[in-house]
Amino acid sequence: MTINETVDQIIKEFNLFDDWMDKYNYLIEMGRSVPLIDETQKTDSNLIVGCQSRVWLSSEYKDGIIYFTADSDAVITKGIAYLLIRVFSGHTPTEIVGAETTFLDMIGLKEHLSPTRSNGLLSMVKQIKLYALAYQVKEKNS
Amino acid sequence: MIEISEIKIQSVRDDFPILSRTIYGKPLVYFDNAATTQKPNAVIDAISNYYRNDNANVHRGVHYLSQYATGAFEEVRKRIADFIHAGTPNEIIFTRGATEAINLVAWSYCETFLHAGDEIIVSALDHHSNIVPWQAACERKGAQLKVIPVTPEGELDLEVLNSLLNSRTKMLAISHISNTLGTINPVADIVAMAHAKGVPVFIDGAQGLSHGPVNVQETDCDFYAFSAHKMYGPMGIGGLYGKTVWLEKMQPYQLGGEMIDKVTFAKTTFNEIPYKFEAGTPNVADVMGFGAAISYLETIGWDFIITRENDLLQYATARLSEIEGIKIIGTSPQKAAIISFLIEGIHFFDAGTILDHMGIAVRTGNHCTQPLMEVLGISGTLRASMAFYNTRQEIDKLVDGIHRVKTLFA
Ligand SMILES: Cc1ncc(COP(=O)(O)O)c(C=O)c1O
Numbered sequence: 001m002t003i004n005e006t007v008d009q010i011i012k013e014f015n016l017f018d019d020w021m022d023k024y025n026y027l028i029e030m031g032r033s034v035p036l037i038d039e040t041q042k043t044d045s046n047l048i049v050g051c052q053s054r055v056w057l058s059s060e061y062k063d064g065i066i067y068f069t070a071d072s073d074a075v076i077t078k079g080i081a082y083l084l085i086r087v088f089s090g091h092t093p094t095e096i097v098g099a100e101t102t103f104l105d106m107i108g109l110k111e112h113l114s115p116t117r118s119n120g121l122l123s124m125v126k127q128i129k130l131y132a133l134a135y136q137v138k139e140k141n142s
Numbered sequence: 143m144i145e146i147s148e149i150k151i152q153s154v155r156d157d158f159p160i161l162s163r164t165i166y167g168k169p170l171v172y173f174d175n176a177a178t179t180q181k182p183n184a185v186i187d188a189i190s191n192y193y194r195n196d197n198a199n200v201h202r203g204v205h206y207l208s209q210y211a212t213g214a215f216e217e218v219r220k221r222i223a224d225f226i227h228a229g230t231p232n233e234i235i236f237t238r239g240a241t242e243a244i245n246l247v248a249w250s251y252c253e254t255f256l257h258a259g260d261e262i263i264v265s266a267l268d269h270h271s272n273i274v275p276w277q278a279a280c281e282r283k284g285a286q287l288k289v290i291p292v293t294p295e296g297e298l299d300l301e302v303l304n305s306l307l308n309s310r311t312k313m314l315a316i317s318h319i320s321n322t323l324g325t326i327n328p329v330a331d332i333v334a335m336a337h338a339k340g341v342p343v344f345i346d347g348a349q350g351l352s353h354g355p356v357n358v359q360e361t362d363c364d365f366y367a368f369s370a371h372k373m374y375g376p377m378g379i380g381g382l383y384g385k386t387v388w389l390e391k392m393q394p395y396q397l398g399g400e401m402i403d404k405v406t407f408a409k410t411t412f413n414e415i416p417y418k419f420e421a422g423t424p425n426v427a428d429v430m431g432f433g434a435a436i437s438y439l440e441t442i443g444w445d446f447i448i449t450r451e452n453d454l455l456q457y458a459t460a461r462l463s464e465i466e467g468i469k470i471i472g473t474s475p476q477k478a479a480i481i482s483f484l485i486e487g488i489h490f491f492d493a494g495t496i497l498d499h500m501g502i503a504v505r506t507g508n509h510c511t512q513p514l515m516e517v518l519g520i521s522g523t524l525r526a527s528m529a530f531y532n533t534r535q536e537i538d539k540l541v542d543g544i545h546r547v548k549t550l551f552a
Contacts, residue, residue, distance in 0.1 A: 053491045074489035
């Protein structure tokens with residue numbers, strides 16, 4: 001699936017719920033299936049700053065594709081991390097760098113995922129893009 | 143103990159327009175009063191009235207409006223002095239808030255009185271605002287920062303404090319009330335203890351002045367800092383009480399404007415206190431709002447405030463304690479209506495996010511008290527901080543909300 005296709009899929013899934021409680025329930029469930037970061041990767045350099053909960057995000061680059069793993073001590077944050085990983089993991093640096101990130105507005109959790117919230121969402125997106133950019137530069141130089 | 147009717151509570155709530163708004167379609171339950179209190183109409187009106195009718199710069203003009211504004215401005219200074227029982231209005235300096243007041247003293251006092259090898263004592267209970275400026279002063283001067291430890295109940299360990307006080311101690315800086323745990327520190331006893339060793343005491347009263355009467359002369363503290371926005375007044379204004387003997391000997395903190403006496407390129411001399419510490423055009427409109435807040439508090443009366451807040455504290459403590467897995471952090475018998483707690487197995491961020499969706503505003507995180515969190519071995523708490531306009535029904539909603547959170551994350 002392309003990044004845009006995954007985004008459309010997620011929007012569809014969230015549109016199934018009218019009630020905010022159900023949306024959170026779904027997010028919480030998803031948090032439980034996040035591809036967990038290896039314990040040894042829970043380092044300070046993989047810690048995302050600017051969140052009330054601790055979030056770690058790690059990346060691996062294999063055959064031109066980036067794979068992300070994450071973990072957090074808060075379940076909602078984990079759910080958010082999972083959404084991002086679903087969208088971005090398994091894509092090339094170029095695809096990730098060029099991707100739109102406005103989809104979070106559209107799944108009806110907007111007020112919670114806005115930049116002013118200390119859930120680390122924005123920092124996570126930024127970190128994902130930074131990883132992609134770094135791999136892109138590396139690729140060009142090699 | 144006074145009896146308070148539902149009608150009286152509702153009429154007080156009606157003074158605060160924001161309390162009738164909804165959040166996500168649900169009535170707002172505002173339990174973040176330690177961060178900032180809501181503002182009554184009287185305060186909002188005083189600010190807009192000032193800009194509509196009375197605006198002029200203070201201390202500068204012979205014209206009517208300037209003189210009127212100056213008079214009104216100085217009148218608020220006097221009202222604050224009376225409110226906290228300062229010796230004279232000259233002992234009240236307007237600042238942006240408690241943080242600026244602390245920074246003022248940590249710079250101006252330390253510039254004159256702190257030397258290499260000296261010590262300043264702070265507490266592990268305190269807000270970053272009452273730690274970091276002192277830490278920086280110590281670094282600047284080559285002095286040492288000493289820390290009063292906190293007991294598991296969330297009280298200052300006074301025995302250790304006593305052993306820390308010595309002839310090298312140049313300041314003891316503590317808070318009146320802990321913003322995180324609600325602990326009311328025995329400030330008068332602490333001042334007596336420090337003065338017995340010749341040590342002046344700075345009190346961070348950011349949380350102190352909204353929960354009960356303060357008498358700086360009786361307490362005999364040397365400095366007392368406060369923020370209007372935590373006492374139903376506007377943001378961006380607050381103040382510092384300082385004993386005349388200290389203020390007169392301290393260096394000005396910022397320079398320029400009305401704080402100057404005479405300027406030549408050879409030498410500049412400074413105005414008297416309090417003006418020496420008020421550089422630039424002050425925040426006159428918010429001073430008017432602050433004055434209105436004090437009038438409002440006086441009209442409501444401490445009896446009402448204390449009775450209401452005690453009732454809410456006790457009711458909330460009892461109701462929260464009934465919930466399985468709730469742990470209240472900070473169990474001093476001397477507490478203001480501030481309750482920090484944890485829900486077993488659920489991150490405070492998760493709980494706070496869900497409660498928010500139910501219209502319940504609680505604070506989550508470390509509450510700008512990271513050293514305290516470290517002592518307690520936690521990374522943060524949920525905090526419900528109440529004011530006299532809150533109700534038992536709102537506490538019931540919080541309790542229901544916590545039950546829903548527990549179901550959701552089970
Ligand atoms: C105990 C305490 N000290 C200092 C401050 C800082 O107050 P302000 O931000 O109004 O300067 C606060 C506010 O959170 C506080 O609770």
